[in-house]
Each structure stands twice: as structure tokens, then as C-alpha cells.
Amino acid sequence: MENTYIENASLSSSSREQYAPWIALSLVAGLGNTMLCQLLLLLKSPEAILAASYAELRDTVSKDVAERIQRAMEHADIAKALDWLEQPDNHLITLADLHYPRRLLETDQPPPLLYAKGNLQILKRPAMAIVGSRHATAQGETTAENFAESLCRAGLAVVSGLALGIDGAAHRGALKADGATIAVVGTGLDIVYPAKHKALAHQIAQHGLLLSEYALGTPSINYNFPRRNRIISGLSEGCLVVEANVDSGSLITAKLAIEQGREVFAIPGSIHSPVSKGCHALIKQGAKLVESTDDILSELRHIRLPNASLADSPNGLIPNWTNLPSEASPVLACMGFDPIFAEQIAARSGLTPGEVSTMLTLLELEGLVSHLANGQFQRLA
């Protein structure tokens, strides 16, 4: 894939001079990605845009924007961004960098400048977006976490949006594997939103990668989040929706993924659950119904996965329980597939609470049962 925006794209050095023009242009109010990309296609470099005559600029942009471009290098926040860049693990990625993500470059209007914090190597991996409701069920979060861990072990990077619910669970799952997760956020990278995910964001910066197209200091603004979604899908080979309401932002991401030619995957659930309705709508529209990571990996056969063969990937979602001690089966039989309290299992099975507790611990260790946050247990296989 050639970079049509910049001729002779090169590996970036960390020199302040190299980045200042990109930062300056990204800070020009009213100069969106579309117009900046157009100017780059015309004038070939940010330096050339900054040096262009007013008349040249006016061919593409409005009077106000043209004037602001000519004064762009005076912006006080340029120095602030360059100072941020000098801190460890902070990076800027411009359209001129060879390690600008290839998949994102293929999309319409790729963001010309990305702020990044963490391990840039992760951008070399093929990636899968995992998104879903902020108001997910406990089961949905467990599912997102398991899928993310399993896909990560299979050699993919997991991309999501650091939101509460499914997004956070996806990042946590990838962190349980080797941490190859990318959080694309809708604020400046010096701000963590939501605040609840401060520790998670810190972990991602250490082991994974935080990405933003927004200038430092940009607060959480509602309309930035849907825009951010096109980067999530743009970075990825496909997009897995775990739980989503019919009016969920996740469906925007799925729609963008389809427009970008990405495969959309969705996990089904009960027809009585509102957070499955978005997934069901996607499946009706042609998204692939997904029960296990194999359903995703089989669609990605054309992609070379870097550090793991499919055979190595533990299918943590569908464990084999035929080898379990026979004492476990009455407990499993009493559980059904809905969350249940240990007391209910004891009442149903006739076992003592102690016996049930021992067996649940064993089953949890074997990955057959999950202990939910509300104290209930959920059978997983």
C-alpha cells in the first residue's frame, strides 16, 4: 500500500522540528481531516502548507482558516505537545511515518496526526476491534474478556475504545494475554475518560497502546466519540460486537466497519435481553454470528498471524469437561445456564453448602464456571 498523502515517507526521528508543523496544522480551528488531507495531496508536506500563499490556501479552505494556517506556528500548544512528546513512551505518528497503521491509511480521511502512548510495535499486528454496550451484563463482560484474551493469544491485537462495559472488558482480556491492545480514546491523551478507567489506562500505556487524534487537553465531548469509532474500525481487520442495544454507539462502529470493507461479527444472546438486540439486528443484516474465536479466526485465514499459530490458541470459551470428576456433574446439572447463587445449587442438588462450595472452586479453576461480581455463579460449558 502506497502512502498517497506523503512522498518518501520515512521513519520518524523525535526531533521537535519534524513534528511542529504537523502539530501546528492539527491545532488550526476549523481545519478538519478532510481539508487537511486535501491540502496534503495538493502541496505534499505540512511545511509546504504552512509556507503556502494565502491565495493558494484559499483554493481549498475558507478565509478564516487560511488566515489561521498562516499564523499556525504561533500556537502556544505546539510547545506543550512537544514537551509531552519528550516524556518516556509518548509518541506522535504522522501520515509521513512508515509505521503509520496501514489499515487506517487505506480508509477515507485518515487522521493526519495521532498521539500515542505505549508500545508502537503493537501497530504492526493485525487487529480485531471488540466493542459493545457501556451497560453490558456481567456475562457480556466475561465473554468480551475471554474473546479478547483468546484472540490476543492467537496473535491479534485487540482494539477498543476504553469505555465502560464491553470496551474495558476487551482491554482487560488482552492484558491477561500479552497486552497487545489498543485503546482509541475520544479525549486528549493527558486526560482519562471515564475516570473509573484510570488504572486500566495506565496498564494499557505500560503493556499496550493508547491512541488519540485529539490535541492534549481535549475534554470528553459527546460528538467526538462517534468520530473516534472510525479509527477503531479503521485499524482493524474486523469488528466484533459483543452486546449492544439497538441504538448503541457500537452499531455506528459496525456501520463504519462495513463502509470500510471490514468484516462484522456479532455474538447472539437471549431474545429477551435488550443488550442482544443490536447484535441480532447486525446478524440479520449479514454480520457473522460468532460462538467462539474459531468463528473469527476462520475468516482471517488470509492474514499471517505473527506470534502464534491457531493450534496454539487455547479455546478458553468452550472447555472440554468430559474429563471432570463425576462429583462435579450434579452441581453442573443443577446450575443451568443462568446465573445462580451457591445456596440455590445446594437446595437443588441436596449437597451441603460446603460440598457445593468446594465443587464450585474446582469448576472455576477448570474454567467451567465463572464467579460473577454479584456473588452468583455462571456455568460456561
Added chain:
Amino acid sequence: MENTYIENASLSSSSREQYAPWIALSLVAGLGNTMLCQLLLLLKSPEAILAASYAELRDTVSKDVAERIQRAMEHADIAKALDWLEQPDNHLITLADLHYPRRLLETDQPPPLLYAKGNLQILKRPAMAIVGSRHATAQGETTAENFAESLCRAGLAVVSGLALGIDGAAHRGALKADGATIAVVGTGLDIVYPAKHKALAHQIAQHGLLLSEYALGTPSINYNFPRRNRIISGLSEGCLVVEANVDSGSLITAKLAIEQGREVFAIPGSIHSPVSKGCHALIKQGAKLVESTDDILSELRHIRLPNASLADSPNGLIPNWTNLPSEASPVLACMGFDPIFAEQIAARSGLTPGEVSTMLTLLELEGLVSHLANGQFQRLA
């Protein structure tokens, strides 16, 4: 649709002479539907087959079968079947009858003789098969019952196999509406299998219709059940699978439905539930994912439904609860979408057990909550 097997098909009278040849041929050991249909195409009537020369018969069938056909009218069970026919509500339907089900006639090798008990008028209705696991969950049975009731009210007949689990629930749901349900059984009609469904079979005989291609006295034989499934799908415009394991007989019915050019519908569920795996496999293969009866009815727009418009059909599955009193919402909010005991709701909501009980009764009356057989409550919307 012309009847290619019989020229001048006529409304049946109940004369013993008319049915004896059909019964006689159906009792010939080794003469399957395929060969009997071939003989009918060649010789045009059962009387002609019985009067055919040995040489004529040998063109189509083996030595033994030819000899048995020539002695067919001597079979003692012919009188037994004719005596059965004289009892109220018992009927025989032959390929020569004008009310032989049209959809079944279009299939390969339609059964030449059907034993029927109940209301033959139901055969005039467009029908939908509802099938699924014998080992269904309580939720699955409720779903089957609700869909059957709703489709029946929309003017369809509900066809199933009288088995435990989903089949029985489908029949029960249709009986809650106007009873337009057809149970296609794998035994002789004088035998009820499974014995647990004796009362249900009796109700179906009173309000719906029992059908069998097997001679009276035929016990439950395993290999007859998959054969019976082709009649279930053959009678129907489409086939809805509610819950099914991957190795379920329901998938055989779905496969036959596809071969017969029928639409297949499947209800999704948790990826952790074994009884949803069959449905998910069908959806992956192209079956339509179904969340409500509207998803089915919208595919059947080309069919004229006899006694109800779609607008009349109460969508009992997705009730609108925005108009409920505000007192109900804390109870609903505490319930989640998994089955739960009233005591748990009280503990979660802080309401008294009495308040919870009142609210649950109200919600049940509104169709928003279902009271399960095990005493738990299930939120439905």
C-alpha cells in the same frame, strides 16, 4: 397444484370399500412410499395395483413384494383400520382426497395414506412447523409456547411432533389460541408416545389434529421419527427451531425443510447454552434469525392468512412497557433477564416481599413477566 398421482381426485366418502385398497397397500411389508408412489404413477389407482398381473408388478418391485401385493387384501389389519375409521373424529386421508394437504403433495414421495384424528379443517390453513430439543430449558419452552400462540392468532396452524420439550410447548401454545395445531406422530394413532403427553394428545384430538402415516398398533421405533419429520416440514410453509443441540433431530427437520424449499427460522440464545448451538449452526448456514413473530410473518407476506390480519396479532413477545406504573420499574430493574426468585428481587430492591409479590402479579398480567414452573420469575421485555 395438480395431483399427479391420482386422476380425478375426489372428496372422500367414508365407505369401507373406498379405503380398503389404500389400507391394504399401506400394510404390504417392504412396499415403501417411493415404490408405492411409482406404482400409482404407472397404474393410476390402488385398485389397479391390486388387480395388476404378477409380471406388471415385477417391473417395479421385488418378487416377494409382488407376491405380497397380490395377497394384500387378505391382511387382517384392514378390518381393524376400517373399524377405527368408524369412530368419531377418526379419518383417513389418501392421495386421492381433495383435502390431501397441498404443501405435502408437492414434496418428494408424499405418504399415500394418512391416519388423522381431530379437525380436518386445520389442514386448509397455511402452517408453520415449530420444533426443538426434547431437553429444552424452561425459557425455551416458554418461548415456543408464546411463538405458537402468537402465530396461531395470526392465522397459521402450528405443526410439531408431540415430543417432550419444545414440541409439546408449541402444541400447548396453539391450544391457548384457537387450537389450530397438527401433531405428526411417529407411532400408530392408537398409541400415544411419549406417555407423558397423553392428556396433551387428547386435547389436540379435540381441538387440533393428530396425523400419522403409520398403521395402527405401530409402536415407537427410533428410525420412524426422522422419517416422520419430513411430514412436519412438508406440511409447513417454514420451520422454526427454538432450541436444539448440534446433534438434534430438529436439525434433521430443518435440513428436510431446506430440501423441500421451505424457509428455516431459528431463535438465538447464549453462546454458553448447548441447546442454542443447533440454532446458531442453522443461522450460520443461512437460517433467518428470529426475535419475534414479526420476523416470521414478514417472510410469509405472500400467503393469505385466513382468520386474522397481522395487525390483529398480539405481539405477546415484545410487549410495550413504557405505559406501566412507575412502581413496576424498580422490580423490573432488579430482575435482569435471567430467571430469579421473588425473594431475591425483594433483597435486591429493598421492597417488602408483599410489595414484590403484588408487582409481579401485575407484571405477569401485563405479559411482561412469566412465572416459571420452578417458582422463579423471568422478565420478558
